[in-house]
Amino acid sequence: MRQQLALALEERIDQLVRRKKPEEEKVIKKLDSLTKRKATLVKVLGKGKITTMERAKEQDHITYQIHLKYVIKQADFMYIEEEIEQRQARFFKNKLVDDQEIAIEYSKQEVNDPEFEEGSERITFIYDRLKAVQYAEKWWDDYNPAYEKFEVDCTNFISQCLHVGGAPMRGHPNRGKGWWYQNKNWSYSWSVANSLKTHLGSSTIGLRAQEVNDPRELKLGDVICYDFQGDGRFDHNTIVTGKDAAGEPLVNAHTYNSRMRYWAYEDSTAYTPNIQYKMYTIIDDS
Structure with a gap:
């Protein structure tokens, strides 16, 4: 049978x-x-x-x-x-x-957003973009057993890529502060799409980034955030792992596991005409 x-x-x-x-x-x-x-x-x-x-x-x-x-x-x-x-x-x-x-229910993510009480001590780091991309290529279709696996796993995956690239964790054990994963516990910004977007746009110490408007300005290892409904709450994150012939980003992602996908997600079942994007290039001390 x-x-x-x-x-x-x-x-x-x-x-x-x-x-x-x-x-x-x-x-x-x-x-x-x-x-x-x-x-x-x-x-x-x-x-x-x-x-x-x-x-x-x-x-x-x-x-x-x-x-x-x-x-x-x-x-x-x-x-x-x-x-x-x-x-x-x-x-x-x-x-x-x-x-x-099978439709993906991005709404199953937590709705908590991080608090921002930045200290004066800045954590210096060098972001190894190649290592971040290599990790994204290795695990795009699988799950690293060293980390929790989520039903909506996109942001958890991107956080792993960023950390392997050298981005420093901070804020433990307060889930509402910083960006971290430790002892099977994690911050909202580690696992929730909207929280990571907020953290990237606001953090001034540790993991931090600068928003850009042109996708061609993004480098390998940078992050794109997606608000499919255009309602102000971001649902999904991807990491840039390549560029096409026009210099546009190609990305890897989890939840709907994919690699070298055109960044705009126009072929996604989650896409709507109201989609909004936030694009962040990682800032380090190089």
Whole structure:
């Protein structure tokens, strides 16, 4: 039975990889984004993996993931964008009756914001951008067991990248102050998207950053924050890990795990016309 379902699911994954339904909103968004960037989708590769399977009344409920690789050409530059798409499907007598992407609920994050009582002592550090990017490349599709894993894990992942790059922690044990992770406890700014955005824009000691308006000003290892609804509360964070042929950032992220993704997220199911961005370049003492 499981083998039959696996074969049926394999056929479905092949359909998704070859995008037999171009009317799907996500496909349209990605193709439109590529067209605006004067880029083309050369090839799509995909591999599926079943994560859970339950049977009830002759129906099989399956959650699975697809590791998608997009080969993209832009001018004379070619690169591979990757993402892990989480999906759920329902089969009746081994026939697919329903299949859809699992929506990400960014609202499940805590709503606490950090306090700001900056001291006079400034912590000096040198930010190793290469180490931060290497970490983002190593763990984009996995989770470092040294840290807690969150259902909405994007900010936790970015904080890990920043810390590996040399950004110093401070504020422990007050969760509302500074930016830190210690003994399976952490500050709001470590794990909550809006709190990290607020910290980056306000901190004057330890981890600190400067806001820029042009994405092309960002360097490798810098951070982009996303307010998908445009309601003033930021939902998501990414780290810059590359640049495209036009000098625009490509980013890695968790929650919807992805690498070398075009920074504007126009192909995301969370994207809305009201989206707002905050872009921060990390300031150190180099």
